[in-house]
Amino acid sequence: MTMGAAQLMDKYGITCNVIMPRARTDMTNAGMTAELFAEPEEGFDAFNPVNVAPLVGYLASPEAGKISGEVMVVWGNQVDVIERPKFGARFVNPEGAKKWAVDGLHNALSEHYNDDYVPVWGGFTVPPQ
Numbered sequence: 604m605t606m607g608a609a610q611l612m613d614k615y616g617i618t619c620n621v622i623m624p625r626a627r628t629d630m631t632n633a634g635m636t637a638e639l640f641a642e643p644e645e646g647f648d649a650f651n652p653v654n655v656a657p658l659v660g661y662l663a664s665p666e667a668g669k670i671s672g673e674v675m676v677v678w679g680n681q682v683d684v685i686e687r688p689k690f691g692a693r694f695v696n697p698e699g700a701k702k703w704a705v706d707g708l709h710n711a712l713s714e715h716y717n718d719d720y721v722p723v724w725g726g727f728t729v730p731p732q
Contacts, residue, residue, distance in 0.1 A: 606687070609672030618671035620662055623685075625678030626652040649679030658682055 609619040627650040631640040640650045648654075658677045661667050674685040694711045696703050703711075 606672040621674040624655040
């Protein structure tokens, strides 16, 4: 959606980006992630939400006027720019020029998405440890 919005809004001089903040919130203070996002007793607090603000300010500034259609993960003292998607494996219906059936898609895709498959989002949910 971001890349599409960025492309459509370019003619109006409007940029569109996604910021994926990794910061302590009420949501991270509960459940499985609470320990990971816990505030340190001393030193730099990588998950303090104030660490996200400089990127927001920068992207809203004239200096970032060329940056559009990007996805950035920000936390602590780093910003990771997610690489743009690209085409991967292609599957063509072996029955020719007709729409896929659910069973046919399963047969074609099941080998690709086997037990060795790792979802693309792996590592984006929480920072690597």
